[in-house]
Amino acid sequence: MNTAMFLVLILVVFLLFSLFSGHIKQETPHTEPGYADLTGFDFSNKLAYLLHTSFLYYKNAYYTPEDFKTGNVAQQGIDLTGVDVRFNPGSYGTYRMVLKLPMKESYGISAYSAMYSQRLYINGKEYPSTGIPGTTTDTTIPKSNHYTIYFTPEQEQTEIIIQFANFCHADYGGVLPLYLGSQQMITARDAVVQQRIHIFLGCTVTSFLFFLGLFLFFSKRRAFLWFSIACFTIGVRILVVDEKVIMLLIPNLPWELSIGLEYLSLIVLVLTFLFYINSMFTGALHKTTLWAFGVVCTLYALAVLVLPAVIYTGFMLWFQLIAALFGIYVAAALIYNVARKKENRHTEHLLIFTGVLIFITLSILDIQLHRSGMNFLMLGLSETGMIIFIFVNMLALVLQFSRTEAELDTARRNELQMQETNRLLDRMSRMKSDFLADISHEMRTPLTVIASYAGLTTLQIRKNAVDKNTLDNLETIKREAIRLAGLVEQLKDVAMEKDRQLVLTGADAVSLLREAAEFCSPICLKNNNRITVNANSSCIPLRVNTDSIFQTLINLIINANRHTKDDIIQLTAQIQPLYAVITVADNGDGIDPKLLPKLFERGVSGDGGTGLGLAICKEVIEEHGGEIIVDSTRDKGTAFIIKLPYKNE
Incomplete structure (x- = not known):
């Protein structure tokens, strides 16, 4: 129980740190189609969160700063105001936005690169591209990454041009929202994100090693194995999703491998999570249904391994739908199982329910905050939900382990007491058996003597030779009969379990x-x-x-x-x-x-x-x-x- 309380303390401290440390204000400014006047924006205290709707979009065309300067633009830009973030921009195109910023100040942009290749221009200067945008599959090299760049406006207006191409993914491409701020604020924002990533990775790796070690010592507790794998896959997702930390570790990692890791980690996370729930709530999930979903996950994992990304990414929506339906089944099955079985109403089961609920709630809230441009936590809610899920389930597993150990200790003590009682009973039984054997042996002698002396006396009486020896023989028979009666009395005492004195x-x-x-x-x-x-x-x-x-x-x-x-x-x-x-x-x-x-x-x-x-x-x-x-x-x-x-x- 001391270990459990220690984990609770860690959880509370971590939550307070995650929710309130590194708080950086941000705001979505008012913009016109392709234009935003930010001269009155307080860049010293907050970041500007620019949505994709702030840009003008030119579909199926690549335009450079020189093209816009000379008027060599063959089409009218598309106004994205009110367009959902999931709109279809085609296979490639150009996004353009003009910002009015205070001059002579250093600014930074921190964002996830356009999906799934990007070329960036700011005030005519081309920055290192992410992949190579092209007009066909053969001329496009896909890549995704998180980037941060800094610039200093030398004129009143700052032009941002982003070219993108997507020929490798079934999902729609295009730009994603970006953070714009002073150099100090962008640097602080990236530092907070990296700090949290390191904390999250440390937590997941520690949990993975801790519970894997427990499984190696207690191999019959499969829940430890499934939970350790789930922690490992959460760590992998932190590396390959959002900030793309893995690209810092492996800069030349192929995009195909990166996106494959992203999808495989999700499949493994869902599958191990279900096996973990099944281990904690024994018998709650029907084996046929569980194995059917396992087959679906396995088939999709094989598709990720052998098919091109443009094909298997198209199945993700169906996989998510099946997973959602199965999740509803799991929730209903758990509720029914907890209501029906008292042994599944322990504190650890309630903690598992709580962890899952918090994780789902924070993930949904994180999506809504990003869509509305009101996300005030850098790398916050969904990742924080993962860590909360890990810590809550760590606590649940430790509580279950402590309770099981206590029950085992009680069972061992009861078993030792039972063994001692059995040994005492065996000893008493042996003593009684030995005593009965001794008595039966001892009875043979007086019976033999009585028979012998009775025979001698009978002969003397038949021959009319009764004398003093005859009386002595009868006295011997009497004495042995009395001794035999004493042995019988001892047998009676043993039958009544009296102490032999x-x-x-x-x-x-x-x-x-x-x-x-x-x-x-x-x-x-x-x-x-x-x-x-x-x-x-x-x-x-x-x-x-x-x-x-x-x-x-x-x-x-x-x-x-x-x-x-x-x-x-x-x-x-x-x-x-x-x-x-x-x-x-x-x-x-x-x-x-x-x-x-x-x-x-x-x-x-x-x-x-x-x-x-x-x-x-x-x-x-x-x-x-x-x-x-x-x-x-x-x-x-x-x-x-x-x-x-x-x-x-």
């Missing part, structure tokens, strides 16, 4: 080992294994979750039993300064060395199991602030070493 109580490591050994002894009988318990102290106090540590010991003993036969599984407990060390060791198959680095990862198993048991053991021990490591040698056995914080009584 680890409840710690006091326990004795030696007692836990003995209970685990007693618990697993019937299971180990299947592989004819025995369990021994050794400790360097009669009591090793711990503060743990008894069920979790007990289940961990059972998992490790059962794993050892699967890989050992006809041997001993050794359980040991030792006190160290900070830890109680519990070891579960066997002399079985050992573990493949390739599995050791990832042995405690979920899903890793060397015997086709689920790969959850050791992962669960590691998680349980780490939850208690301890660690578990493995020491294994292939075919010699394995030892799992558990370190748990020692509770010093």
